[in-house]
Amino acid sequence: MPNKKIEELPGKTVERLSQYRRLLFNSVELGKTNIYSHELARMMNLTPVQVRRDLMLIGYSGSQSKGYVIKDLISLIGKIIDSDTGQRIAIMGMGNLGRAITSYFTGKREKLSIVAAFDNDPQKYDRIIAGVPCYHINKLKEVVQKENIGIAILTVAPQATHEATKLMLEAGVKGILNYTSVPVSVPEGVFLEEYDIITSLEKLAFLVKK
Amino acid sequence: MPNKKIEELPGKTVERLSQYRRLLFNSVELGKTNIYSHELARMMNLTPVQVRRDLMLIGYSGSQSKGYVIKDLISLIGKIIDSDTGQRIAIMGMGNLGRAITSYFTGKREKLSIVAAFDNDPQKYDRIIAGVPCYHINKLKEVVQKENIGIAILTVAPQATHEATKLMLEAGVKGILNYTSVPVSVPEGVFLEEYDIITSLEKLAFLVKK
DNA sequence: TTATTATTGTGAAATAAATTACAACTTACA
DNA sequence: TGTAAGTTGTAATTTATTTCACAATAATAA
Known part of the structure; x- marks a missing residue:
């Protein structure tokens, strides 16, 4: 049962x-x-x-x-664990890590798809990177809503983390996966997972040292 | 106290x-x-x-x-949390994710340094990538021991995960940070941290769906 | 001086997660 | 038929982590 x-x-x-x-x-x-x-x-x-x-x-x-x-x-x-209709994901920051995650992930799961990327570097927006259309952040709200995006992955530079989070929350995402080194806060009803490489390494170093 | x-x-x-x-x-x-x-x-x-x-x-x-x-x-x-002498780290697999992590991390912590990379792609080994010397995996044991490397980061393709782990364990690392999608096992006395992007996203998708 | 407010420190309780212990079932085969 | 081996399902316990509740302290202002 x-x-x-x-x-x-x-x-x-x-x-x-x-x-x-x-x-x-x-x-x-x-x-x-x-x-x-x-x-x-x-x-x-x-x-x-x-x-x-x-x-x-x-x-x-x-x-x-x-x-x-x-x-x-x-x-x-x-x-x-899958959503019936599928979950649509945006990636915020198309630097090395953003691109790596996007290429790694694309096509791996039918019910989860990265459908948009955002960046404010003219070298990056208005083109397709790693198979995903990359937009300027001033289109963020519009794209998130039109594409029905529910989850954001943050891979921006540390100093851009709070602004990126704010924009995503305003646009209405319900889940944030934060890969930056800066902790973020989300309101009630929004879910957050944080994984920081430096923290993981420092924890391992501590365990190894003992 | x-x-x-x-x-x-x-x-x-x-x-x-x-x-x-x-x-x-x-x-x-x-x-x-x-x-x-x-x-x-x-x-x-x-x-x-x-x-x-x-x-x-x-x-x-x-x-x-x-x-x-x-x-x-x-x-x-x-x-x-810091080791007195500093911890030396190797990265296994210089694909997109390996390079992204290396560039992201380099220079961020005095007591933690990525000092070697390993790959079996001739395009990659025997050169310096993201500031770190990249070696063929047949030099792994030698380099790990000479460089006194205690921690390995795994960023190889899924099918290479077990072999990569085996080599690193044989070479004597005491901590493994596994970023592949394949779970690995380590013997007593070796520490393991696993973070998988797909798992994190699926967990978020589950939470958001509720 | 005394009351008020804001803080730290921590025992105790609550919550979350993993492990132990074992009952119940199924198959193989003596 | 009976019993030994191997399996699942789960209650109970243990361990890990967080939160609650509040005592103690210091600064401030009435």
Whole structure:
């Protein structure tokens, strides 16, 4: 029976679901049809019980003899984490990192597409970069609304972070993925994920040093 | 009084310390000498009590009237998270993402430096890219040991992830920052941080959809 | 001097996430 | 048939992290 409160899934579980699905795609390509919790666990560097608990939370049941049916599981994870209509994404700042993320990402997910980029460098706007049309930021609100963009990825220079965030929020995006080194704030109802390379490296350096 | 067990700081606290320090550098440049927990909290999108607790955990005390002394705090955070001798880092895979990270990072931290890159594309190895010497992977072990590299950043293609990890572990790195979309495993005593763009976006899309 | 306000420091409680322990089921096969 | 091995599902516990509640302190102004 599916969980009554699927929207209350732990954040960590949601992250792992995304990764399970990716590994399951690979397994399908290798011709597998079923998979055990311990196989998924080993691929992800987790314990089998963690895998089973995550799947329990989304209401999926396997069989004791065959484990989980891969294609059903892929499809259920899709129902839970994908938006029905697809999510449209904008990338703010077409520097090295912006371009790298755009090329890396494009075409990887049917339900998630980067449909616009913004920059204020004349070398960049009014052309197509990494397969995505790049606009001057004075067109931001118009494009975000016309293209129905719900998520923004920030890859601008540190000093431009707050202005970029402000523009995106005014244009109405509901989620921000911040890759700059500057923390940002968002109002109630908007979601934020922040990943900063320097922080990650400093944390690792701390752990290694101990 | 400094915490007896500084090496048992919560991981989240370590991450925030890195970010506090960065914001404190900015504040110093703006001419500030002291700062209150609520100011730091607002800049980081946290509660003041969380800031105070983090500082408590590292054994730093402020004053009720003046708050915290910025330069002392910067220096204490440095003592805790920086390695005395500095940490040397290698980047594995000089594609778009590898180059973007290298250029973004270079020179940002005195105690952390990217000193080598590895790739197996003849267009890339045996030259300097983004300011860093790039070697063929058959020189990996030699260079890692000679350069005393303790941390590796993985930015290779998905299918190369496991081989890249294996080589780095054999060469003796103690920390891996994995930016590929493939989960990796590390043995006891090696630290791992994983950040995958697709997972982050899928998580955001899930949150936005709710 | 005393009350008021703003701050830090921290024990205790609440919340989030991972792990343990084990019941229940299925298959293989002695 | 019975039992051993391997699996899933989940309650209970443990661990990690955040938040609440409030005591203590310092500065300010009545």
